[in-house]
Amino acid sequence: MDPLYSPEGVEARWQQTWEAEGLYQAEPDSERESFVIAIPPPNVTGSLHMGHALNASIQDLLIRWHRMRGFSVLWQPGYDHAGIATQNVVERELAKEGLTRHDLGREAFIERTWKWLDHYGGVIMGQLRRLGSSLDYRRERFTMDEPYVRAVLRYFVHLHERGLLYRANRIVNWCPRCASAISDLEVNHVDENDTLYTIRYPLADGGGELTIATVRPPTMLADVAVAVHPDDERYHHLVGKEAIVPVAERRVPIIADDRVDPEFGTGAVKITPGHDPMDFDIGRTHGLPELTVIGLDGNMSDDSGDFAGLTQVEANRRIVEVLRERDLLVSAEPYRHSVGHCDRCGSRIEPLITLQWWCDMTELAAPAIEAVRDGRVCFRPERYTDVYLRWMESIRPWCVSRQLWWGHRIPVWYCPDGHMTVVEAEPEACVECGSRDLRQDEDVLDTWFSSQLWPFATLGWPEDTPELRAWYPNDVSSTDRGIIFLWEARMIMAGLELMGELPFHTVNIHSTINAPDGQRMSKSLGTGLDPLEPIEKYGADATRYGLLKNSSTQDVRFSIGTIEEGRKLANKLWNVSRLILQNTEGVSAEARPRDLEERWILARIDATRAEVEGAWARYEFAASADALYHLTFDDFCDWYAEAIKPRLYEDDPEAAATALAALERLLVLLHPVLPHVTEEIWSQLPERDARLIVSTWLESDASFAEGARALDRVQEAAQVFRRSGVEVELGSDDERRIFAAVVRPERAKGVGNRDAEVERLRKEVARAEGMLANERFVTNAPAEVVDAEREKLERYRRELSALES
Ligand SMILES: [Zn+2]
Ligand SMILES: [Zn+2]
Numbered sequence: 001m002d003p004l005y006s007p008e009g010v011e012a013r014w015q016q017t018w019e020a021e022g023l024y025q026a027e028p029d030s031e032r033e034s035f036v037i038a039i040p041p042p043n044v045t046g047s048l049h050m051g052h053a054l055n056a057s058i059q060d061l062l063i064r065w066h067r068m069r070g071f072s073v074l075w076q077p078g079y080d081h082a083g084i085a086t087q088n089v090v091e092r093e094l095a096k097e098g099l100t101r102h103d104l105g106r107e108a109f110i111e112r113t114w115k116w117l118d119h120y121g122g123v124i125m126g127q128l129r130r131l132g133s134s135l136d137y138r139r140e141r142f143t144m145d146e147p148y149v150r151a152v153l154r155y156f157v158h159l160h161e162r163g164l165l166y167r168a169n170r171i172v173n174w175c176p177r178c179a180s181a182i183s184d185l186e187v188n189h190v191d192e193n194d195t196l197y198t199i200r201y202p203l204a205d206g207g208g209e210l211t212i213a214t215v216r217p218p219t220m221l222a223d224v225a226v227a228v229h230p231d232d233e234r235y236h237h238l239v240g241k242e243a244i245v246p247v248a249e250r251r252v253p254i255i256a257d258d259r260v261d262p263e264f265g266t267g268a269v270k271i272t273p274g275h276d277p278m279d280f281d282i283g284r285t286h287g288l289p290e291l292t293v294i295g296l297d298g299n300m301s302d303d304s305g306d307f308a309g310l311t312q313v314e315a316n317r318r319i320v321e322v323l324r325e326r327d328l329l330v331s332a333e334p335y336r337h338s339v340g341h342c343d344r345c346g347s348r349i350e351p352l353i354t355l356q357w358w359c360d361m362t363e364l365a366a367p368a369i370e371a372v373r374d375g376r377v378c379f380r381p382e383r384y385t386d387v388y389l390r391w392m393e394s395i396r397p398w399c400v401s402r403q404l405w406w407g408h409r410i411p412v413w414y415c416p417d418g419h420m421t422v423v424e425a426e427p428e429a430c431v432e433c434g435s436r437d438l439r440q441d442e443d444v445l446d447t448w449f450s451s452q453l454w455p456f457a458t459l460g461w462p463e464d465t466p467e468l469r470a471w472y473p474n475d476v477s478s479t480d481r482g483i484i485f486l487w488e489a490r491m492i493m494a495g496l497e498l499m500g501e502l503p504f505h506t507v508n509i510h511s512t513i514n515a516p517d518g519q520r521m522s523k524s525l526g527t528g529l530d531p532l533e534p535i536e537k538y539g540a541d542a543t544r545y546g547l548l549k550n551s552s553t554q555d556v557r558f559s560i561g562t563i564e565e566g567r568k569l570a571n572k573l574w575n576v577s578r579l580i581l582q583n584t585e586g587v588s589a590e591a592r593p594r595d596l597e598e599r600w601i602l603a604r605i606d607a608t609r610a611e612v613e614g615a616w617a618r619y620e621f622a623a624s625a626d627a628l629y630h631l632t633f634d635d636f637c638d639w640y641a642e643a644i645k646p647r648l649y650e651d652d653p654e655a656a657a658t659a660l661a662a663l664e665r666l667l668v669l670l671h672p673v674l675p676h677v678t679e680e681i682w683s684q685l686p687e688r689d690a691r692l693i694v695s696t697w698l699e700s701d702a703s704f705a706e707g708a709r710a711l712d713r714v715q716e717a718a719q720v721f722r723r724s725g726v727e728v729e730l731g732s733d734d735e736r737r738i739f740a741a742v743v744r745p746e747r748a749k750g751v752g753n754r755d756a757e758v759e760r761l762r763k764e765v766a767r768a769e770g771m772l773a774n775e776r777f778v779t780n781a782p783a784e785v786v787d788a789e790r791e792k793l794e795r796y797r798r799e800l801s802a803l804e805s
Contacts, residue, residue, distance in 0.1 A: 001574070001577070001578045001581060001582075001681075001684055003578070004571075004574075005570060005571050005574035005575075005677065007538070007539025007540065007541060007542070007567075007570065007676060007677070008539075010676060010677070010680050011130075011132065011539055011540050011541070011676040012130075014132075014675070014676050014679050014680065015129055015130070015132055015676075017691075018134065018679075018691070018693055019129070019137065021691070023134070023691060023693050023694055024075075024134045024135060024136050024137065025136050025138065026072065026073060026074035026075075026136045026139070026471075027072075028072075028466040028467050028469065028470030028471065029072040029470065030469075030470060031072075032070065032071060032072040033071055033072065034071060034072045034073070034074070034470055034471055034475075035062075035063070035066035035067075035071040035072070035073045035074075035475050036073070036074045036075075036076070036471045036472075036473075036474040036475050037059050037062065037063060037074075037075050037076070037474060037475060037476050037477070037478065038076040038078075038454055038455050038458055038474055038477070039056075039059065039075065039076060039077055039078065039128075039135065040055070040477070040478070040479045040480075040483070040487070041078045041079050041080040041141075041143065041451060041454060042079060042080065042124045043079070043080055043082040043085055043086070044079040044080060044081055044082060044086060044117055044121045044122055044142065045082065045085060045086050045089050045117070045120070045121055046082075046085075046124060047123055047124060047127065048124055048127035048128065048131075048530075048531055048532065049521070049523075049528060049530075049531065050513045050521055050528075050529055050531050050547075050558060051480055051510070051512065051513055051521075052124070052128075052531070053131060053531035053543065053544075053547055054510055054511065054513060054547040054548075054551060055478055055479065055480070055510050056128055056131055056133045057131070057543075057544040057547050057548055058478055058508065058510055058548070058551075058619075058621060059075060059133070059476075059478050060075070060131070060132065060133045060134055060544075060672070060675075061544075061548070061616070061621070061672040061673060062476060062478075062616065062672075063075045063134055064134060064671060064672040064675060064693065065616060065672045065697070067134070067693065067694065068668065068671065068672075068693075068694070068695060068696060068697035069697045070696070070697075072470065074136060074139075074471050075133070075134060075135045075136060076135070076136070076139060076141070076458050076459075076471075076474075077125060077128075077135040077136065077137055077139060077140045077141070078139075078140055078141035078142060078143075078454075078458055079121075079122060079124075079125075079140070079141075079142045079143070080143050080447060080450075080451050081142065081143045081144045081406065081407065081447065081450070082447055083402060083404050083406050083407035083444060083445075083446070083447040084178060084180065084182070084344050084402065084404060084447070085344060086113060086117070086121075086406050087101075087113070087404050087405065087406040087407075088178070088344055088345065089116070090109070090112060090113045090116050090406070093116065094112075101405060106405050109405050109406075110405060110406065113406050125137060125140065127531075127532060130532065130535060130540060131531070131535065131540050131543070131544065132540045132541070132544070132675050132676055134675075134693070139458075141457075141458040143447075143450045143451060143454075144408075147457075147460065147463075148450070148453075148457050148458075149408055150424065150462070151453050151457035151461055151462055152408045152445065152449065152450045152453065152457070153408065153411045153424045154424060154462050155449075155453060155494065155498065156410070156411055156422075156445070156449075157411065157422055157423060157424055158497075158498070159359060160422045161422075164359055164360045164363060164364065165357060165358070165359050165360075165400070166357070166358055166360070167355060167356070167357050167358070167412075167420075168355070168356070168358055169290075169353050169354065169355050169356075170280070170353065170354075170356065170358065170397075170399075171273070171274075171276075171277050171280040171351050171352065171353050172351070172352060172353075172354055172356055172399050173186075173187050173340060173349045173350075173351060174296065174349065174350045174351065174352040174354065175342040175344070175345065175347050175349060175350075176296065176297055176298030176347060176348075176350055177342065177345045177347040178342060178344060178345055178347070178404075179296060179297075179403055180402045180403040180404055181354060181356055181399050181401065181402060181403065182342060182343070182344070182349070182402075183398070183399065183446060183448075183486070184396070185485055185486050186342070186343040186344070187340040187341065187342070187343065187349055188340070188341045188342075188343050189338045189339070189340055189341075190338065190339060190341055191336055191337065191338055191339075192336070192337065192338075192339045193334060193335070193336055194215045194334075194335050194336070194337060194339075195215065195332050195333065195334060195335060196213055196214070196215055196265070196332070196333050196334075196335035197213065197214055197215070197217055197320065197323075197329065197331070197332050198211055198212070198213045198265065198266070198329070198330040198331045198332075198333075199211065199212055199213075199214065199217070199220075199246065199323060199328055199329060199330065200246070200327075200328045200329075200330060201226060201243040201244065201245060201246065201268075201270075202243065202244050202246075203238070203241060203242070203243055203244075204241065204242035204243060204244055204251050205241065205242070209243075210226060210235075210238065210243055210254070210266070210268045211265075211266045211268070211330055212226060212265060212266060212268050212269055212270050213264065213265025213266060213269075214270055215335060215337065216275070216312075216316075217316055217319045217320060217323070218293065218294070218300065218304070218307070218312050218315040218316050218319060219270075219272045219274075219275045219276070219293065219294070220245055220246070220247060220248060220270060220272075220319065221245075221247065221248045221291075221293040221304050221305070221307065222272050222273075222274045222275055222291040222292055222293045222294075222303075223245045223248065223250065223252060223270045223271065223272050224250075224252055224271055224272070224273060224283065224288045224289050224290075224291060225252045225253050225254070225255050225270075225271035225282075225283075225286070225288055226243045226252060226253075226254045226255070226268055226269070226270060226271065227254075227255050227256065227257050227260045227268070227269055227271050227282060228254065228255075228256055228257075228260055228262070228267060228268050228269075229256065229257070229258060229260045229261070229262040229267065230256040230257070230258055231258075231262075232260075232262045232267050234267060235254070235256075235267065235268060238254050239254055239255065239256045240253075240254065241253075241254050242254065245270070246322075246323060246326065246328045247319055247322055247323070252271075254268075255271070255286055257282050257285070257286070259278060259281070259282055260282075271283060271288065272291075273288055273289075273290045273291075273353070274290050274291050274292035274293070274294075274352070274353050275292065275293075275294060275350075275351055275352065276351055277351050280351075280353065290353055291303065292352065292353060293307070294312065294350060294352065296352070296354075298311075298312065298347075298348075298350050299311050299312065300312065300315045307319075320332070356399045356400075356401045356443075357399070357400050357401040357410060357412075357441075357443070358397045358398065358399055358400065359397060359398040359400050360397055361395045361396070361397060361398055361493070362395065364493040364494075364496075364497055365392050365393075365395045365493060367493075367496045368392060368489065368492040368493045368496055369389060369392045369393060371492065371496065371502055372385060372388055372389060372392075372492075373389070376502055376505065377492060377502055377504070377505060377506070377507060378505065378506050378507070379506075379507045379509065380506060380507070380508045380509065380618070380619040381509065381553040381619075384481065384484060384507070384509050387481075387484060388484055388485075388488070388489060391484075391485050391489065392489060398446075399446070400445055400446045400449050401441075401443040401444075401445065401446070402443060402444050402445065402446055402447075403442070403443055404443075404444050405444065406444070407444030407445055407447065407450075408444055408445045408449070408450055409440060409441070409443070409444050409445075410440075410441040410443050410444065410445060411423060411424055411425075411440075411441075412440070412441040413426070413427055413430070413438040413439065413440050413441070414438065414439050414440075414441070415430035415432075415433060415435040415437060415438055415439075416435060416437055417430075417432075417433055417435065419431070419432040419433055419435075421438065426438075426440070448486050448487060448490060451487060451490075451491075452487065452490035452491050452493070452494040453491075453494055453498075454491060455472065455473070455474045455477075455491055455495060455503035455504065456468060456472050456495065456498070456499055456503070459471055459472055461498070461499070472499060472501070472503070473495070473499075473501050473502055473503055473504055473505070474503055474504045475504055475505060475506065476504055476505070476506045476507075476508055477491065477503070477504045477506070477507050477508070478507075478508040478509075478510060479507070479508070479509065479510070480509070480510065480512065481509045481512060482512075484507075484509070488507050491503050491504075506619070508619045510551065511550075511551045511552050511553070511554065511555060511556045512555045512556075513547075513550075513555075513556055513557075513558050514555055514556065514557050514558065515527040515528075515529065515557070515558060516557050516558050516559070516560075517557075518557055521558070529558055531543060531547075534546070534560065534563050538563050538564065538566065538567045539566075539567060539570065539676070539677075540676060541566060541570050541673075541674040541675065541676050541677050542563050542564070542566030542567040542569075542570060543563055543566065544566070544673060544674070544675075545562070545563070545565070545566030545569060545570075545625055545673055545674060546559070546560075546561075546562035546563030546564070546565065546566045547562075547563075548621040548622065548624070548625045548673060549562040549565065549566070549621075549622055549625035549626065549629075550562040550622065551621050551622050552622060553620075565629070566674075569628075569629055569632060569633065569674070570674060570677045572632060572633055572637055573632055573666075573670065573674070573677060573678075573681070574677060574681065575637075576632075576636060576637045576641050576663075577663060577667075577681045577684075579641060579645070579648070580641070580648070580659045580660065580663050581681075581684060581685070583648035583649065583651075583656065583659075584648070584656040584657075584659060584660050584686075585686075586686075587653055587656040587657050587660060587686070588657060588660070588686065588687060589657060589660035589661040589663075589664055589685070589686075589687075590657040590658070590660075590661055591657075591658055591661040591662070592654050592657055592658050592661075593658055593704065593707070594654055594655070594658070595655075595734055596707070596710045596711065596732075596734040596735065596738065597639065597640050597643040597644060597710070597711065597734075597738055598640075598644070598655070598658050598662075598707075599704050599706070599707025599710055600639075600640070600707045600708070600710040600711045601635060601636060601639075601640040601662050602658075602662060602665075602701070602704040602707065603704040603705055603706075603707040603708040603710075604631060604635045604636075604708070605631065605636075605662065605665045605666060605669065605698075606698070606700065606701045606702070606704060606705070607708060608627050608628065608630075608631040608635075608669065609669055609698045609700070610700065611623075611624075611627045612624045612627050612628060612669065615627070624673070625673060628669065628670055628673060631666070631669075632666065632670065636662070636666055638742070639711065639715075639738075639742060640662070641659075642741055642742040643737075643738045643741050643742050644659055645741065646741055660685065660686075663681075663685075664682075664685065665698055667681055667682050667692060668692070668695060668696075668697060668698055669698060671692050671693070675692075675693065678692055679691060679692045679693060682695075711738070713730060713731065713735055714730065714735050714738050714739050714742075714743075716728070716795065716798060716799065716802075717730055717735075717739060717743070717802070718739070718742070718743045719799065720757075720799050720802055720803060721739075721743055721744075722743075723757045723760075724754040724756075724757035724758075724803060725754060726754055726757075726802070726803050727739075728802040728803075729802075754803065757803060758800065758803050758804065761796050761799055761800040761803065762800065764792075764796045765793065765796045765797060765800060768789055768792055768793035768796060769793065771789055772786075772789060772790065772793065
């Protein structure tokens with residue numbers, strides 16, 4: 001073994017070896033219990049970011065752990081075609097050539113997109129390999145693969161036959177730049193400075209006026225009512241009368257509706273169903289007409305009369321001018337409010353009524369709510385259960401159509417009479433009238449419509465495949481909190497609807513990693529950090545360890561410190577392994593503990609195994625990293641290895657055999673977190689043919705449990721010695737031997753002052769006694785805090801009496 005461990009070269013070699021030897025491969029196996037995770041499909045145009053790296057570290061840990069436990073494991077890889085994001089990338093490329101997608105036409109544009117993806121897409125799988133992710137890469141799936149496309153179209157037709165999918169004019173979030181509807185969940189709300197105009201609306205009977213407030217005067221041209229709250233006494237006498245919308249010169253009813261906020265402006269609001277989501281709902285309740293004056297390009301449409309073709313800014317200027325001339329403008333004041341922007345391109349969202357495909361979600365949501373309520377699907381951390389339930393219980397219809405070219409084209413064909421034929425493959429004739437003059441719907445499906453099928457469409461659904469039988473349901477879905485609604489909830493609904501079974505039992509939501517200063521990490525803001533940098537500099541093992549150690553149930557700030565700690569851990573493990581291997585030549589590993597420290601380290605390894613497995617079962621990864629660090633650094637290296645060193649140098653064969661056995665166990669336990677360095681050391685052990693990645697996980701082993709506290713007295717004596725330089729009398733030869741081997745060599749490093757230490761311990765004893773005498777502390781503090789204080793007091797007393805004797 002080289003004197004210094006360098007992950008460079010070693011890690012890449014193992015990544016290639018594991019994959020080449022087929023050790024990542026999964027085969028359907030009905031004999032063994034399965035453990036399956038489908039990776040959240042990354043955007044095909046994307047690259048690895050810190051959140052991906054943490055999530056992959058978590059998933060790979062769970063996968064490696066279960067593989068070693070003998071499960072039939074599958075970690076399913078693949079990509080999402082990411083409709084709007086990919087189309088934007090290719091459109092930007094075209095723009096460099098001075099072209100738009102319309103210059104190419106639909107077919108050529110799609111061809112161009114595939115070509116672009118061949119060259120530049122799909123880099124993440126390579127980056128995941130570099131992290132040591134043991135996905136079965138042979139099974140890579142893409143949401144635009146032909147069989148996957150069939151699955152998507154099958155679900156569309158299924159929902160249509162169930163009466164849950166329909167085409168309707170409703171208000172949507174329209175992005176004028178992307179020229180597409182986008183989902184509520186893809187709208188970013190940003191505070192902006194605007195002007196709030198207060199405007200007089202005369203009553204039609206000439207008996208006075210109302211004043212209303214608006215930030216968007218151009219939408220007045222599409223006003224169809226004025227509304228007040230039914231309990232607002234200021235306006236009781238006006239409900240049922242009519243007002244005149246200025247500029248438009250339209251008579252509109254004054255209505256009462258309890259959705260009106262009496263605190264906003266004057267309490268009387270204009271109702272514009274064509275350009276505001278809440279007004280749209282109010283309009284539908286009251287049967288009001290739906291007028292529109294703004295077009296799909298965000299400018300004033302032909303229906304806006306004299307203003308047709310103007311930008312909204314220009315129309316605003318002119319309308320305000322007219323209002324001023326007629327003395328209908330009461331005031332114009334600065335106003336700060338929240339405005340929706342397109343998540344993809346940043347443009348201001350225009351609420352518009354357009355003809356779209358909608359999916360009614362209420363019926364699909366009911367069993368998916370039940371499944372989470374009764375615990376058949378668990379969220380980790382638990383607080384996300386409520387987040388999920390709140391959204392599901394007030395779920396709204398889902399607009400599934402997008403006005404894009406890149407994606408799954410909606411499988412609906414129209415004849416000249418307007419009949420719809422909804423089938424998976426292109427039909428010959430209209431189902432109703434037999435017409436052969438058919439035109440396919442121009443729209444594609446929302447990307448999430450296809451990714452909701454991920455846990456089973458990747459396994460071959462709708463075909464009945466061995467993979468589907470072996471690996472559905474999956475076990476765990478691990479993801480970012482940002483896509484609980486977009487993805488997790490929809491997978492649960494689609495899984496129940498199509499497979500009749502939940503897609504997984506656990507949803508793990510990993511920490512969001514912010515920049516070190518607490519800012520959101522974002523490539524466009526320049527605050528993103530590339531995980532490949534620490535991987536290059538410190539190694540994949542160190543990066544995995546660091547990200548896990550720094551994870552939490554809350555958002556975290558990125559810390560290079562924990563990654564550096566991971567590198568130190570790998571080095572320390574390397575050095576101790578080297579010490580053992582150099583002094584155990586010709587020895588076979590066998591746990592034959594004879595002495596105190598041997599029983600102790602075997603007990604410590606087993607106790608840490610139990611602790612780590614408990615933490616993983618609870619999806620608490622930072623605690624497990626901590627426990628593994630402590631076991632390796634303190635217990636194994638600083639105590640056990642130091643204590644047995646003299647006997648290894650003396651070629652004691654029993655100590656050597658036990659040391660090898662203990663090292664093997666440590667490597668097994670560390671492998672899911674630090675796969676590369678452990679495999680590298682494992683390959684140097686004598687008589688090792690099988691790889692560590694497929695070796696057997698540690699059995700629970702109580703046979704050494706009595707050794708767990710065997711070193712307590714020596715460790716206490718070491719504390720006293722390190723603080724004061726005083727050697728405490730130890731009871732057994734073994735204890736004295738260990739003390740001499742581990743602690744006494746430290747004398748060269750200098751020791752503490754005895755009198756100062758006695759003084760310090762006396763103060764600690766007095767303080768602890770005081771606390772425990774305080775009845776309020778003893779009854780009110782948590783039991784473990786009180787117990788810990790009692791333990792401390794005992795220890796201080798023992799140390800003190802040792803010093804004073
Ligand atoms: Zn946009
Ligand atoms: Zn027809």
